[in-house]
Amino acid sequence: MFHFVVYGILLVILIMLIWMTYHFRSLSNENDNGKATETESENYKNGLLSSHNFIYAAIVLVIVTILVFTYLIVKGTPVEGHVMEWLNIVVRVMHITFGIAWIGASFYFVFLENALNRTENVRDELAGNLWAIHGGGFYYLEKYKTAPKSIPKHLHWFKYEAYFTWISGFSLLFIVYYFNAKGFLIDTNVFDMSPFAAITTGIGSFVVAWLLYDILCKTSLIKKGILFTIVGVIIATAFAWFYCYVFSARAAYIHFGAMLGSIMVANVFFVIIPSQKAMVKAAKEGKPLNPQLGKHAGLRSLHNNYLTLPVLFVMVSNHFPTTFGFEYPWIILAAISLGSAGIKHWLNLREQGKYSVWVMPVSVLILLATAYVSAPPKPGECKTNINFAEVNAIVQKRCITCHSSMPTDDVIKVPPNGVTYDTPDNLVKLKDKIMQQVVITKTMPQNNKTNMTLEEREIIRCWIEQGAVLK
C-alpha cells in the first residue's frame, strides 16, 4: 500500500511538471505576439527560459527518484538484476550521447585550428578564417587573435557535454563495477581486497593521476613536446600496469579509461573554462589580455584531443576479451593507447597540411604487434570423438551457476548478456563465443570463479573443433 502511495505522489508531481512545460510554451508564444517592447520581451523570455530549465531539472530528479525508490523496493529480490540492467542501459546511452557531443566538438575545434586559412585576406584582428559546407548550407568562421573588441551577448560555451559525460561515466562505474565490486571489480586470483579498499583505490587513483599530470604541465617539461610525451607515456603505462595488478583485467581497462577521461574533464573544469572566464572578464573591462591564458587552455585542449582515441578504445574494450584476456593485459592496453594516439597525431598533422612519413606506419605497426602477441598459442592434440555428455557435465559444473535462467551465483542474478546454457542448443549456437572466452582468452568462467581446469578447457576446444555435435 505504502509503495502505491509513493508512486502515486511521484507520478502526480511528474505529470504536473510536464503540464507546466506546456503552459510555459504557450506563455512564450503569447509573448511573441504581444506588443511589449523589445527589451521587456527579452527579459520576460529569459525569465521563462530559466524557469523552464528549472522544470526540466526537476523532471530528471523525479525520474531518478522513481528509479532509486524502485531499486530500494526490489533490492534482494530477483527483479534487482533487472532494474540494475535498465539503470545500466539508461545511463550508458546518456554517457555515449554526451561523449559523442564532447568528442565531436573536440575533433571539430582541433580540425578548425589545424585547417584555418591564416594568410589570405585575413583582417588584422583575426588569426584566420575557414569556409565550410555542411548539411546543405555554407558556413564562414573567423577566429580572433585574442578577443573581439566587445564580447558578444550570446557567447556559446562548450562545457556541459564534458561535465555530463563525466558524471554519467562515473555513475556507470558505480552501476557496473562498484555496486558489484565482488563480481566485477575484484578478482581474487589477481589481488584479494575488500570492496571498500578496491573502490577507494579506484577513485583515489583518478585524483593522483590528475595531480601528477597537472604538476607535469606546470614544469618546464611542458615546453619540450617530445620529452613531455615520453614522460606522459611512461606514467600512463605505469597506471595501466597498476590497475591490472590490483583489479580484474576488465575493470582495470575501464579504470584506465576513466582515469584518462577524468584528466580530460579536469582540464576543462580547472584550466580551460577558468582561463576563458578570465579572458572574457579582461575583455569586458577593457584590460589587456594575457595571451598566455589562451595558449595554455589551447594546449590542455590539445592534450584532451590526443586522449580521445585511447578512451574510446577502452569504452568498447569490454566486448573484446582478446584484449583484456591476454596474459599481460597492461601491455596490450598501453600499446593500443599509444598506437591510437599516434593515429590521432597523424590525422592532426594531416589537417595542418603536413604529411609525416613515419607516424602512421609506426602506429599501425604497434597495433599489429598487439594483435600478433595476443594470438592464441598452438593447440595440442585432441582425442577423437569427444562425447557431448562429457562437455555438458563440464558446463553444468562450471557455467550454470551464472548462465541459467535462474542463476544461483551470489552476485549474478540475471543471466549475463542473456546467455543461458539450460538447453544444449545454446552451446552450439554460441560455440564461437565460447571458443573465444573459455579457450582462447580464458575470461570465462568470470574470474574463474567455478575453478575450471585447463583439461576441461581443452575438452571444450576439441569438441568445438570436431564440429560441436550433440551426441
Ligand code: HEC
Ligand atoms: C561467475 C559467473 C559466471 C560464470 C561461472 C560463467 N560466466 Fe560467462 N559470463 C558472465 C558474465 C558476467 C558475462 C558478461 C560479461 C560482459 O558483460 O561482457 C558472461 C559472458 C559470457 C559470454 C559472452 C556472451 C556475449 O554475448 O558476449 C560467454 C560466451 C560466456 N559467458 C560463456 C561462459 C561459459 C561457457 C562458462 C562456463 C565454462 C561461463 N561463461 C561461466 C559470468 C559467468
